[in-house]
Amino acid sequence: MPERNLLWLRLDARDNVAVALRDLAAGTLVEVDGISLRLKTATAAKHKFTLMDLPAGGAVYMYGTLVGEATEPIWAGSALHTGNLVHAATNYGPQTPREAWLPPTVERWRKRHFMGYHRADGRVGTANYWLVIPLVFCENRNVEVIREAMLEGLGYGRARSSPIDLGVLVEAYRAGQSAGAIMALNPLRPEAALRRERVFPNVDGIKFLTHDGGCGGIRQDAEVLCRILAGYIAHPNVAGATVLSLGCQNAQIPILQQALAEWGLAGKKTVHYLEQQAVGDERTFIAEAVKKTFAGLMEANLATRAPAPLSALTLGLECGGSDGFSGISANPVLGYVSDLLVALGGSAVLAEFPELNGVEQELIDRCVTPALANKFSRLMQEYAAAAEAVGSGFKNNPSPGNIRDGLITDAMKSAGAARKGGSSPVTDVLDYAEPVVRPGLNLLCTPGNDVESTTGLAGSGCNLIVFTTGLGTPTGNPIVPVVKMASNHALALRMADLIDFDAGGVITGATSIEQRGEDLLEYLLGVASGTESTAAQRLGQDDFIPWKRGVSL
Structure with a gap:
């Protein structure tokens, strides 16, 4: 990064704005890369101020890239805000060759490992879970009933359904205590009272993936749901799954099975399928699901952690509340x-395509083949068009x-x-x-x-x-x-x-x-x-x- 101090930072030599690292008062003397100015307006920490005069329509650059356009003349040393700046981004086009990537030095990490769960398909998990999954929202209630039946008894839930002991407040009320006295009480149960020993110590938990999909929408959404569910079942952090189907929904069991086959998991992971309309009686259906899940947990508990290289890690890159x-x-x-x-x-894995708007060309140029660059461009264009529509x-x-x-x-x-x-x-x-x-x-x-x-x-x-x-x-x-x-x-x-x-x-x-x-x-x-x-x-x-x-x- 170019020159910085503890009050402001210019991120790239091409930038015509700087970031305030602290609240800066109007009149503060700022000196950045040979530019000397006094702030025209106060600038709050995290916000940006201009390093030069900008005309209406003038381009604003940050990180060396176009990030906005001035809606009115902005004097040097003025804070940017929604009243004087609107979105603007650089257009992107064909791939431009880049210099070869110079990776960071990693010698200290080459012999390091983590302790993971080695799966039959060669991937390595960082955890060991069993899944209970509904193929359609109609099965959400049954999933919740199974959750209530299994979590606490197997040591995965709290020893009681809530960390709050409401009886403390009820007894005080019945004893005639005032609202003020009741507000001074502590109804929280001690943490030690909320823990139970796991029946299956090598299984990190049972996870219940309720959702609002599977029917009532377009067929493509049902297919995407099945592919996502297949990805969760196939995941190296998952030992196996219990799948609940109503029977008549768009997201059918064969669609899920086909998606799992595309992961190459045929015969390599236990998946129990249950269809309620074929069973009929709800109590019998739930009991069968509980038994199959219990049997799956017995199998999953046989897994243990073993050393794995860092190359077995797949890291998701996410941001939110930025x-x-x-x-x-x-x-x-x-x-x-x-x-x-x-x-x-x-x-x-870098996700969130709406938050790559304006840096598309940089990513296009980093693609190792023109086909990948074209695929990225197409996905961005289709997504942007759908949003505009x-x-x-x-x-x-x-x-x-x-x-x-x-x-x-x-x-x-x-x-x-x-x-x-x-x-x-x-x-x-x-x-x-x-x-x-x-x-x-x-x-x-x-x-x-x-x-x-x-x-x-x-x-x-x-x-x-x-x-x-x-x-x-x-x-x-x-x-x-x-x-x-x-x-x-x-x-x-x-x-x-x-x-x-x-x-x-x-x-x-x-x-x-x-x-x-x-x-x-x-x-x-x-x-x-x-x-x-x-x-x-x-x-x-x-x-x-x-x-x-x-x-x-």
């Missing part, structure tokens, strides 16, 4: 880890929280989000629900919606996910450990129960992107080995929302 520091600290740190992993023969567009991507914390345009947000993908070549381009089969950096077409995206990353085979955030998020995944990384110290302290890793030292100058990246990779090896648990795992944040592209019929 702020003006995300593209400066957390995302580049994750990008460095992505490059380390790729250099070691592993895989990294319903009266929206990528330019509407930044949320109110993004804008409030410095990400004013989609191109500005995208330029920072793309830093999660590091600098390595793009070895494959995947549509939603397509599996990762090639080592290296993969691009996966998903929405910017956090849960639809993480659902897709897991469904394509990521066995770890790192989720960068500047504002905080409770998002997790049922089968893949999700590591939440804060872009700033304040968030890491404020939401300590949700955050696993803090990249804020990059902002304060206490550490470098490279050093914090190596710290993160070390932490990820502990998560992959099961010796470290993530906040999302501890809190049971099992978010699962498959992407639907069609309409309800």
Whole structure:
């Protein structure tokens, strides 16, 4: 990065804006790369101020790329905001040859390993789960009944259904205590009272993937749902599955079986299929599902962890609740880890195509073949056209929280989000629900919606996910450990129960992107080995929302 201090940062020598690292008052003297000016307006931390006068229609550059257009004349030293800046992005076209990639030094990692579950198809899991899956939303209630029947009894749920002992409050009320006295009571049960010993110690849990799909929409959505479910069943973190079908829905068992066959799993993983309309009696149907699941758990419990090389890791790269520091600290740190992993023969997966708007050409130029470059261009164009067709567009991507914390345009947000993908070549381009089969950096077409995206990353085979955030998020995944990384110290302290890793030292100058990246990779090896648990795992944040592209019929 070009010149910086602890008050502001210019990210690229081509930029005509700088980022405020602290709240800066009007009149503050700023000196950047030979440019000296006094701020015309106050600029809040995470926001940007201009380094030169801009006319109306003038281009604004950040990270060396076009991120917006001035809607009025802007004097040097003025803060950018939605009143004086709108989205603008560079057009993209044919592939331009790039220089050969220079990977980071990885000698210290070559002999390292993690302790994982080796599966019959050669992949390695970072966890060991059993799944209970409905093929259609009509089966969600039955899935919930099975959940209630099994979790607590097998030691995967809390010893009681809630951490709250409501009896403490009821007894106080009946004793005539005032509302003020009741407010002073503590109804939380001790943590020790909420834990139970697992019946199957080598099985990390049973996961129940309820959803609102499988019927009532277009056939393509049912097929995509089956492919995503197949990806979860085939996942190296999953030992096997119990699949519940009503019988008459669009998402039929043979469609799921065909999707599983495409993963090459025939005869290599136990899957129990049950159809309610064929059984008839609901109680019998549920009992049969419980018995088959119990038998599957007995089989899954035979698996144990064994050493695996780092090349067996497939890392999902995700961001959400982003702020003006995300593209400066957390995302580049994750990008460095992505490059380390790729250099070691592993895989990294960059998703969220709406948040690559404006950096398409860079990614096109990084594709290892023209066919991949063309596929990426086609997916981006089709997605953008679909958004425009319903009266929206990528330019509407930044949320109110993004804008409030410095990400004013989609191109500005995208330029920072793309830093999660590091600098390595793009070895494959995947549509939603397509599996990762090639080592290296993969691009996966998903929405910017956090849960639809993480659902897709897991469904394509990521066995770890790192989720960068500047504002905080409770998002997790049922089968893949999700590591939440804060872009700033304040968030890491404020939401300590949700955050696993803090990249804020990059902002304060206490550490470098490279050093914090190596710290993160070390932490990820502990998560992959099961010796470290993530906040999302501890809190049971099992978010699962498959992407639907069609309409309800």
